[in-house]
Amino acid sequence: MSVGLVFVSHSATLAAGVAELAAQMAPDVKLVAAGGLDGGGIGTDFEAVSQAARDADSGAGVVLLYDLGSAQMTAELAVETLDGEVDAVVVDAPLVEGAVAAAVEAQGGADRAAVAAAAAKAGAQAETGASTDSGAAESVELTLRNDVGLHARPAALLVRALAGLDTEVTVRLGEQEADAHSVLALMSLGARQGDRIEVLAKGADAGTAVERVKDLVARDFDE
Amino acid sequence: MACTTESVAEALRAVASVVAEHRVELIELDRAIGDADHGENLNRGFTAVVAAIETVPETPGAVLKTAATTLISKVGGAAGPLYGTAFLRAATKLGDRSEVDAEAVAELLAAALEGVRARGKAEVGDATMVDALAPAVEAARGAVADGVAAVLTAAADAADRGAESTVDLVPRKGRASYLGERAVGHLDPGARSTALVLRALAEAAK
Numbered sequence: 167m168s169v170g171l172v173f174v175s176h177s178a179t180l181a182a183g184v185a186e187l188a189a190q191m192a193p194d195v196k197l198v199a200a201g202g203l204d205g206g207g208i209g210t211d212f213e214a215v216s217q218a219a220r221d222a223d224s225g226a227g228v229v230l231l232y233d234l235g236s237a238q239m240t241a242e243l244a245v246e247t248l249d250g251e252v253d254a255v256v257v258d259a260p261l262v263e264g265a266v267a268a269a270v271e272a273q274g275g276a277d278r279a280a281v282a283a284a285a286a287k288a289g290a291q292a293e294t295g296a297s298t299d300s301g302a303a304e305s306v307e308l309t310l311r312n313d314v315g316l317h318a319r320p321a322a323l324l325v326r327a328l329a330g331l332d333t334e335v336t337v338r339l340g341e342q343e344a345d346a347h348s349v350l351a352l353m354s355l356g357a358r359q360g361d362r363i364e365v366l367a368k369g370a371d372a373g374t375a376v377e378r379v380k381d382l383v384a385r386d387f388d389e
Numbered sequence: 390m391a392c393t394t395e396s397v398a399e400a401l402r403a404v405a406s407v408v409a410e411h412r413v414e415l416i417e418l419d420r421a422i423g424d425a426d427h428g429e430n431l432n433r434g435f436t437a438v439v440a441a442i443e444t445v446p447e448t449p450g451a452v453l454k455t456a457a458t459t460l461i462s463k464v465g466g467a468a469g470p471l472y473g474t475a476f477l478r479a480a481t482k483l484g485d486r487s488e489v490d491a492e493a494v495a496e497l498l499a500a501a502l503e504g505v506r507a508r509g510k511a512e513v514g515d516a517t518m519v520d521a522l523a524p525a526v527e528a529a530r531g532a533v534a535d536g537v538a539a540v541l542t543a544a545a546d547a548a549d550r551g552a553e554s555t556v557d558l559v560p561r562k563g564r565a566s567y568l569g570e571r572a573v574g575h576l577d578p579g580a581r582s583t584a585l586v587l588r589a590l591a592e593a594a595k
Contacts, residue, residue, distance in 0.1 A: 203465055211465075212462050213462050235564075236466055236470065239471065239474075239508050239509065242508065243461065243470045243473060243508065247461075247477075
């Protein structure tokens with residue numbers, strides 16, 4: 167049972183595309199697209215958004231993301247009128263980055279508040295990357311052999327591999343560093359096939375974390 | 390004199406016919422600063438409201454609630470959730486009262502304003518519906534002693550002036566805000582439609 171996500175967009179195609187992208191990283195999360203007007207056309211459909219929130223709920227609550235102004239209003243009105251029927255919240259986040267961050271967080275089994283928080287801070291994270299952290303307890307250097315490097319799906323797999331571990335993990339590529347718990351930060355490294363990355367972990371589960379990342383890289387992220 | 394359920398329904402029918410009359414005007418206002426659909430959307434919404442209350446619900450609050458849910462689903466665009474919220478909050482304020490007196494009318498206008506403000510996150514001066522509705526609420530409160538028709542007339546007069554004030558404003562909410570200074574000199578379509586709705590209610594109450 168994981169938190170469900172609803173993507174509210176003026177465009178049916180855009181909402182479906184965001185759901186498609188997020189599904190790459192979160193195969194077990196309920197992702198529902200609520201885009202466009204009933205019968206086609208650009209706009210947001212209150213009934214469709216309300217129904218999407220019901221459909222996305224499997225008991226752990228729902229987070230709604232939106233594209234532009236009136237999509238936000240429609241989403242908020244839907245949440246207000248659902249009136250507790252679904253434990254839902256509308257998050258102010260960049261739609262694509264927020265969807266990816268929220269989907270990965272939900273896939274990892276986080277609760278509704280954590281999923282919403284992951285979405286909300288997605289925009290800022292993409293710009294600033296991770297903070298520096300020295301004194302790693304475990305580290306390993308790995309060469310990426312898979313086709314796409316640390317692109318979206320592999321990055322999501324890496325984040326998921328670390329979910330639930332008591333450890334702080336950083337991935338370095340040359341001068342750059344990224345928080346290994348953030349898909350967007352990992353993607354912002356731009357690590358490609360053939361690149362050598364350094365994984366630094368500290369905390370109680372540092373050893374396990376490093377082993378899991380090594381394993382993923384060795385398996386070419388199951389590509 | 391207080392309004393009955395039937396007179397509230399009658400007032401909504403009057404609103405629908407005024408919106409239909411001004412459909413083109415609202416479209417033209419919206420064409421200047423938005424996507425030219427405000428008149429079409431509102432007309433579709435209120436036409437659906439008239440159909441939805443053909444069998445008149447039991448209380449004034451129920452009439453307004455039916456109007457709210459209909460507007461939410463039928464209007465589309467930003468006006469859908471905004472008008473829908475306004476009517477929904479007004480309906481909630483009325484509860485299951487069987488008649489609406491002047492004080493209740495002022496209260497439900499205030500509740501509608503609060504809803505629109507919260508939903509659209511707009512304040513007076515942003516060039517939105519709030520610029521018409523906020524002064525209307527103020528004026529309505531001041532006229533409570535004079536009865537329902539006076540309350541609504543005072544509200545409509547103030548809303549007209551408030552809507553006119555948006556001509557000189559730089560919009561800060563909605564699509565018009567993307568135009569910035571270029572939107573100055575244009576009457577906000579949402580403020581205009583709000584004033585029209587209040588005027589229709591005032592005329593119906595006379």
